[in-house]
Amino acid sequence: MNNPDDTQNISVEPAEPIITINGMHKWFGDFHVLKNINLEVRRGERIVICGPSGSGKSTLIRCINRLEEHQQGTITVDGTELTQDLKNIEIIRSEVGMVFQQFNLFPHLTALENVTLAPIWVRKMPRAEAEESAMKYLERVKIPEQALKYPGQLSGGQQQRVAIARSLCMNPRIMLFDEPTSALDPEMIKEVLDVMIELAESGMTMLVVTHEMGFATAVAHRVIFMDEGQIIEERPPREFFENPEHERTKLFLSQILHH
Amino acid sequence: MAQNQAKQAYAAGAHPDLPPPVRTTGPVGWIRANLLSSPLNITLTLLSAWLLWSIVPPVLNWALFDAIWSATDRKDCWAQMDEPRAGACWAFIRGSFRLFIYGWYPEPERWRVNVAFVLLLLAIVGVLRDNLPGKKYWLWFAVAFPFIGAWLIVGGFGLTPVGTQKLGGILLTVIIGVTGITFSLPLGIALALGRRSKLPALRAVCVIFIEFIRGVPLITLLFVASTMLTYFLPPGSTFDLLMRVLIMVTLFSAAYIAEVVRGGLQGLSSGQYEAADSLGLTYWKAHRLIILPQALKISIPGIVNTFIGLYKDSVLVLIIGMMDILGLGRARLNDPDWLGLAPELYLFIALFFFLCCFSMARYSLSLEKKLETGHAQ
Ligand SMILES: Nc1ncnc2c1ncn2[C@@H]1O[C@H](COP(=O)(O)OP(=O)(O)OP(=O)(O)O)[C@@H](O)[C@H]1O
Ligand SMILES: [Mg+2]
Numbered sequence: 175m176n177n178p179d180d181t182q183n184i185s186v187e188p189a190e191p192i193i194t195i196n197g198m199h200k201w202f203g204d205f206h207v208l209k210n211i212n213l214e215v216r217r218g219e220r221i222v223i224c225g226p227s228g229s230g231k232s233t234l235i236r237c238i239n240r241l242e243e244h245q246q247g248t249i250t251v252d253g254t255e256l257t258q259d260l261k262n263i264e265i266i267r268s269e270v271g272m273v274f275q276q277f278n279l280f281p282h283l284t285a286l287e288n289v290t291l292a293p294i295w296v297r298k299m300p301r302a303e304a305e306e307s308a309m310k311y312l313e314r315v316k317i318p319e320q321a322l323k324y325p326g327q328l329s330g331g332q333q334q335r336v337a338i339a340r341s342l343c344m345n346p347r348i349m350l351f352d353e354p355t356s357a358l359d360p361e362m363i364k365e366v367l368d369v370m371i372e373l374a375e376s377g378m379t380m381l382v383v384t385h386e387m388g389f390a391t392a393v394a395h396r397v398i399f400m401d402e403g404q405i406i407e408e409r410p411p412r413e414f415f416e417n418p419e420h421e422r423t424k425l426f427l428s429q430i431l432h433h
Numbered sequence: 434m435a436q437n438q439a440k441q442a443y444a445a446g447a448h449p450d451l452p453p454p455v456r457t458t459g460p461v462g463w464i465r466a467n468l469l470s471s472p473l474n475i476t477l478t479l480l481s482a483w484l485l486w487s488i489v490p491p492v493l494n495w496a497l498f499d500a501i502w503s504a505t506d507r508k509d510c511w512a513q514m515d516e517p518r519a520g521a522c523w524a525f526i527r528g529s530f531r532l533f534i535y536g537w538y539p540e541p542e543r544w545r546v547n548v549a550f551v552l553l554l555l556a557i558v559g560v561l562r563d564n565l566p567g568k569k570y571w572l573w574f575a576v577a578f579p580f581i582g583a584w585l586i587v588g589g590f591g592l593t594p595v596g597t598q599k600l601g602g603i604l605l606t607v608i609i610g611v612t613g614i615t616f617s618l619p620l621g622i623a624l625a626l627g628r629r630s631k632l633p634a635l636r637a638v639c640v641i642f643i644e645f646i647r648g649v650p651l652i653t654l655l656f657v658a659s660t661m662l663t664y665f666l667p668p669g670s671t672f673d674l675l676m677r678v679l680i681m682v683t684l685f686s687a688a689y690i691a692e693v694v695r696g697g698l699q700g701l702s703s704g705q706y707e708a709a710d711s712l713g714l715t716y717w718k719a720h721r722l723i724i725l726p727q728a729l730k731i732s733i734p735g736i737v738n739t740f741i742g743l744y745k746d747s748v749l750v751l752i753i754g755m756m757d758i759l760g761l762g763r764a765r766l767n768d769p770d771w772l773g774l775a776p777e778l779y780l781f782i783a784l785f786f787f788l789c790c791f792s793m794a795r796y797s798l799s800l801e802k803k804l805e806t807g808h809a810q
Contacts, residue, residue, distance in 0.1 A: 241707050264713060272711040278704035282726050282806055291722060292712035324806035337708075344712060 189216040192348060192379055193238060198247030200233060207233050208244070209403045217347075220380045222390040222411070225400035226426060231383045234400070235350045238381070239270045252347060268296060271341030275353040277333040279325040285312065285336045286321040289343045297344065304343075311339035315369045331362025335369055342373075349373065351382040385430055387415065399423050496521050496780070503527065506770035525774045526781050529765050533758060533781075536601020542593060546604055549585040552578060553611065561796065579615055597675040601756035603785065608675075609747040609757070610789070613682040614740050620683065621690025622729075626720065628695055639691070646688035652749055654681045659753040678750055686743040693735035697728035730804045737797035741790045758782055 193215040200208040207230050215221060223231045236242040237249060240256055240263045249256045251266045279288050289308035293299040299307070312318045315335035317328075325333050334354055341349060351370065355363040367389050374380060374393040384390065390397055390411045397414040399407040399422075407414065407423050418424050443449070468478045499520025504510035510524055511517035526533070535543055556578040559571030586608070588594040600608065627639035646654070658677040666672055701724060709719035729736070751760030762778045765771065 239711055241710060264715070267711060267713040270711070272707075274704060274708065276702070276704050278702075278708035280705065280708070280723055280727075282730065282804070292714065295718050295722060296713045326806055340712070 189218055191215065192217045192219075192252050193381075194248075194250045195238075196248045196250075198237070198244050198249060200230075200237060200242065200244045200246075207403050208237070211247070211405060213398070213405065213408075215348075215379060215381065218377050218379055219395050220374050220378075220393050221382070221396050221398060222394040223381065223383045223398045223400060224385055224390070224426075224430075225406075229400040230403040231400050232352050235272075235352060235381050235383060238348075238350060239267050239272055241272075268344060269346055270348045270350060271344060271346035272350045273334070273337050273341055273352070273354045275356050277325070277330070277337045277357070279333055279337055279340070281325050284322050284324055285317070285328065285339075288325070288336055289340045292340070292344050308339070308343050311342045312336070314342070314372070315339045316365075329362060330358045331365045334358065334362075334366045338366075338369055338373070348379045348381070351380065351384065353383050353385075355384065355386060387430070391415065399426065401426070494520070507772065507774060521777050521780075522774055523777060525765075525771045525777055528771075529762075532765070533602045533761060534604060536604050536756060536761065537599045538601075538604065539593075539595060539599065542588075542595060545585045545588075545592065549582045550607075552581060552585075553607075561800075579612065582611075597673050600675065602761045603758050605675075605750075605755060606744075606747055606757045609679065609682055609750065610744040612679045613686050613743045613747070616683045617686040617690050617739075617743070618736070620687035622694050622725065624687060624691035625694035625698060628691065629698060643688045643691050646684055647692070651682075651685050651746055652752055654685055655749060655753050657681070674753075675755070678753070678755065682743065682747065685746075686739055689739045689742070690736060693732045693739060694728060696735065697730075697732035698724065700731045701727055730801075733797050733801055733804075737793055741793055744789060744793075745786060758785060 191214045193213070195211050195213040198208060198211040199206070211234060223234065225231050233242055237244045237256075238251065244256075252269055254262050254265050256262060256266060279285075280291070283291065286305065286308055289311060290301070290304040293304040293307065294301055297304075309318055309321065312321055315338055317332050317335055317339075320328055320332055320336070325336065328336065334357075338354075354370070355366050358366060363386070367386060370380075370382070370389065371393055380393075382389070382394075394411045396408060397411050398405055399414070399418075399420075401422050406420055407418065409419075414423075415427065418427055469475050499514060500523050501510045501513050501520060502523050504513060504522065504524035507522060507525070510522035514520055535546060538546055556571075556575040559565065559568075560575045565571050584590060584592070586595065586600070586604075587597065624639050624643055627635050628643065630636050630639075655678060658681040659674060662672065662677055705723055705727065706719065709723045714722065748757055748759040750757055751763070756764065759782055762782055766775055766778060
């Protein structure tokens with residue numbers, strides 16, 4: 175599982191880029207939140223993004239599926255450029271899954287209905303087929319027995335796993351995770367991380383905003399450190415943790431490691 | 434015995450489930466907890482008991498036990514009592530009952546009203562009950578009902594036409610209430626969505642509409658409907674008064690529904706929109722499947738409140754000369770045979786409105802319970 179050789183493989187035999195971000199800027203009103211972001215993510219690559227609160231991590235990954243709109247530069251996802259064109263946005267959203275810190279399950283629907291909703295209404299899959307596939311994913315996240323419960327009746331860890339199954343059921347090529355374990359109690363963090371590690375091993379392209387350093391070392395090919403809207407450092411996890419280059423990174427690491 | 438049990442020692446982890454102490458459950462427990470828990474509570478209980486005792490029996494005597502159910506006129510009514518006015522003279526209501534229900538709807542055509550009423554009940558059941566076989570067809574029927582109902586009542590297309598000035602009484606009240614309720618809900622939802630739209634022009638139109646309608650008393654709008662609209666219409670064209678009133682009542686309640694629904698929409702976390710977006714749902718699908726079901730659920734108490742208000746406000750049409758149940762009843766009070774029977778009349782009308790509104794309230798409660806899914810978010 176913890177296989178640093180992966181890193182080498184990728185650099186020796188680079189797969190094609192699936193996300194390309196070029197000179198991207200974003201403002202909230204007058205506030206310059208992302209500054210000149212350049213990032214290339216290859217197919218199957220797993221990237222962990224960390225950085226202090228307010229550094230723009232969430233905003234960056236939310237730009238990738240257009241939950242936030244960037245104002246300058248380009249973002250290309252699997253050959254489709256993100257523009258005002260609603261068609262492009264639709265294409266990209268159907269290929270990119272997202273998991274949120276607060277789960278954001280639909281509370282009026284059962285776990286199973288949460289998972290089947292998008293396949294039925296976006297992919298136009300027949301209900302029976304959607305349910306079959308949903309059960310497969312609920313098994314994969316190890317909660318098939320909770321399928322008929324409502325989110326309000328599930329624990330945080332179970333809810334987050336339903337949320338992961340919900341995204342996976344759309345067969346995305348890329349998965350975005352925005353602090354998926356930050357709202358969880360310690361004993362539930364592991365059950366969610368296990369699912370994510372399993373997903374990583376299956377070859378999914380993943381961008382994960384997290385401060386779980388164990389997870390980063392175990393599965394990430396690269397760790398990206400952000401501060402004040404810029405990418406400060408971008409290196410394989412070992413090097414990143416053991417030998418950070420920038421003062422800012424060192425300070426940040428000392429803070430979260432002594433936490 | 435309870436004490437013995439409490440004292441008895443069990444090994445760690447081996448404590449069995451014991452029944453609760455007798456005094457905290459059952460009717461005795463309930464009375465102790467709710468009626469006699471403190472000196473203040475005891476005083477209030479006694480006071481309420483005394484009030485009930487002094488009010489309920491006389492009212493029951495007047496309304497039921499000493500009441501007269503058939504008589505030719507008020508004198509005949511009073512002659513049948515121990516002393517005049519000792520009981521209610523329901524004969525008055527009975528005698529006018531058909532008038533109260535049908536207004537001046539022509540006698541031979543009244544079956545159409547009855548059929549429309551039965552269809553209305555079916556439509557309501559079709560909308561409100563789940564698990565009906567063929568629920569889809571019930572819904573289609575409910576959507577079609579307003580038109581079928583209008584056709585049955587007004588006629589044309591093979592039925593004898595009946596002028597809307599012949600409508601009155603409960604029939605008119607129900608027409609105004611049902612039309613207002615059915616059309617103001619979708620219109621109100623549309624206005625609420627429009628008010629939150631990203632398109633400035635659409636948003637402005639919705640805001641102006643809502644604020645204007647909310648800022649004007651319903652009576653004023655009804656006067657506008659009955660007088661001013663004729664100035665705006667091309668000369669010589671007639672636009673049915675009832676139609677105008679229905680439109681005004683619908684617009685009025687739609688503005689309120691819009692604000693109630695907007696409150697519900699604001700009660701949803703932005704995460705719900707983001708989750709829907711990130712799954713690739715379009716604006717309409719997201720609203721239909723995710724946003725509105727939740728927002729409307731939050732808004733149920735406010736929506737039903739608005740509906741109840743609308744239903745009761747329908748009596749205001751008597752000010753512009755339409756004879757709903759209240760207007761008709763008041764007219765009947767002037768009948769020399771039945772002078773002085775206002776208490777009976779108003780009690781009857783109050784009971785009618787109460788039953789309608791109370792069933793709406795009860796239904797909304799049961800709906801809220803049914804939709805409860807144990808939210809934690
Ligand atoms: N919708 C918004 N409008 C205005 N400012 C915003 C908005 N969303 C985020 N910001 C600001 O942008 C900055 C970056 O926010 P972002 O959520 O991306 O940070 P983050 O790195 O994810 O932080 P955290 O670790 O706390 O989640 C913050 O200063 C935040 O206050
Ligand atoms: Mg964040």
